[in-house]
Structure formats: structure tokens, C-alpha cells
Amino acid sequence: MTPYTGLDPRRIAENLERVRERIAAAGSDPERVEICAAIKYVPAEELPALGAAGITLVGENRAQDLLAKQERHAGLFDWDFIGVLQSRKVRDVAPNVRLIHSVASDSALRQLERHPAREVLVEVNVAGEEGKAGIAPSELRAFIERCPVPVTGLMTMPPFARRAEDSRPHFARLAELAAEHGLSRLSMGTTQDYEVAVAEGSTIARLGTVLYEGALRG
Numbered sequence: 001m002t003p004y005t006g007l008d009p010r011r012i013a014e015n016l017e018r019v020r021e022r023i024a025a026a027g028s029d030p031e032r033v034e035i036c037a038a039i040k041y042v043p044a045e046e047l048p049a050l051g052a053a054g055i056t057l058v059g060e061n062r063a064q065d066l067l068a069k070q071e072r073h074a075g076l077f078d079w080d081f082i083g084v085l086q087s088r089k090v091r092d093v094a095p096n097v098r099l100i101h102s103v104a105s106d107s108a109l110r111q112l113e114r115h116p117a118r119e120v121l122v123e124v125n126v127a128g129e130e131g132k133a134g135i136a137p138s139e140l141r142a143f144i145e146r147c148p149v150p151v152t153g154l155m156t157m158p159p160f161a162r163r164a165e166d167s168r169p170h171f172a173r174l175a176e177l178a179a180e181h182g183l184s185r186l187s188m189g190t191t192q193d194y195e196v197a198v199a200e201g202s203t204i205a206r207l208g209t210v211l212y213e214g215a216l217r218g
């Protein structure tokens with residue numbers, strides 16, 4: 001995937017508006033779903049275009065990129081971490097973000113004890129996929145109890161699916177687990193499946209492609 005350069009804020013704003021319409025059409029309240037713009041393909045110099053388009057929350061995947069982009073544009077957005085959380089990066093990420101979406105290992109918990117985050121979500125491997133990041137539903141309660149910082153919700157990336165509809169049971173399962181554990185935030189849904197995700201209760205959609213597609217100048 002090549003980086004997006006030459007983003008036009010007006011076109012991003014149109015994409016954002018269309019996303020909100022689709023969230024409403026899916027039966028959810030657009031006011032209650034936060035749109036977290038995934039910025040792994042957006043170079044630092046393009047970020048002001050996102051701000052001008054009305055994006056207020058961004059999510060980065062890599063610790064190094066997070067710090068570099070924040071250094072230039074800290075005040076422009078709220079910042080979340082949405083990538084795979086390597087425990088040795090917790091120190092860099094935790095103090096600098098609103099929310100870590102992807103806490104999924106005991107080594108990360110040990111680092112969080114030394115470098116507290118404000119708030120975290122636990123990533124859940126809802127479908128029990130081999131080799132995939134995420135806590136098993138059966139181990140969730142104990143994991144949350146071991147977490148040294150406040151856990152306010154859950155995140156999942158469902159198994160690869162050709163049709164968004166195939167992800168519905170996994171989103172529904174995550175919502176059920178959040179309810180069982182009294183957690184209010186649900187980070188689920190990307191470009192290909194956010195409509196299904198919000199219909200199942202997502203409170204944070206992590207969107208990249210749908211915001212930037214067709215938004216290049218010229």
C-alpha cells in the first residue's frame with residue numbers, strides 16, 4: 001500500500017459525511033460512534049488535511065510513527081494506538097495516547113505497571129483463531145483483573161471474511177462479552193465491515209481506506 005499524498009480536506013469531509021450517513025442507515029446513532037481515522041498510510045505532512053476535514057481522533061499502528069507524527073501535530077487530534085502492542089513499546093506509547101486499543105499479553109501488562117496508560121481496551125480473539133493476537137474469551141475476566149490500568153472496553157479484528165455479513169457473529173460475541181464484563185467501549189469495524197459492526201454496537205470504528213479513497217487532489 002502506497003502512502004496517501006495530496007489529500008484534499010473537502011473530499012475527506014465528504015467521505016466522512018457519507019460514513020456518518022451509512023452509520024445512521026445501519027441503525028446506529030452517528031453521534032455515539034467515534035470515528036478513529038487509521039493513519040498508518042498517511043504521512044505526517046498530510047495530517048493537517050485530516051484535521052481540516054473534521055477528523056478529531058486518529059489511530060496509529062507503530063510506536064515510532066506515533067511519536068514522529070505527534071511531534072509535529074500533537075494538538076490537532078486525540079491519539080489512539082491501534083496496532084500490535086509490543087511490550088517493549090509500551091513505554092513510548094502509554095503516556096502519549098488517549099487509549100490503547102490492543103492490549104493482549106501479560107508482558108504488556110507488566111510494562112503497563114511501570115508505564116501506565118490512561119485507559120486501555122483488551123483485544124479479544126473472538127473466533128479462537130490459531131496464531132492471532134487477542135485474549136481468549138474464557139481468559140478475559142482474569143486478564144482484566146490482572147491489568148494494572150483501567151480497562152474500559154474490548155477490541156477485535158474478526159477472521160478474514162469476503163462478506164462483511166460473515167463478521168456479524170464475531171461482533172455480536174464481542175458486544176456480549178463487553179456487556180458481561182460491564183465495559184462500555186467497543187472498538188470494532190473497519191472500512192469493509194463498519195456498517196455491520198455499528199449495527200452490533202460498535203462505539204469506535206477504525207477507518208482508513210473509506211476516508212481517503214478518492215480524496216487525492218487533481
Ligand SMILES: *Cc1c(COP(=O)(O)O)cnc(C)c1O
Pocket residue numbers: 038040061082083189190191192206207208209210
Ligand atoms: C489499518 C487499520 C484499520 C483501517 O483499515 P481500513 O481497511 O483501511 O479501513 C483498522 N484497524 C487497524 C488495527 C488497522 O491497522
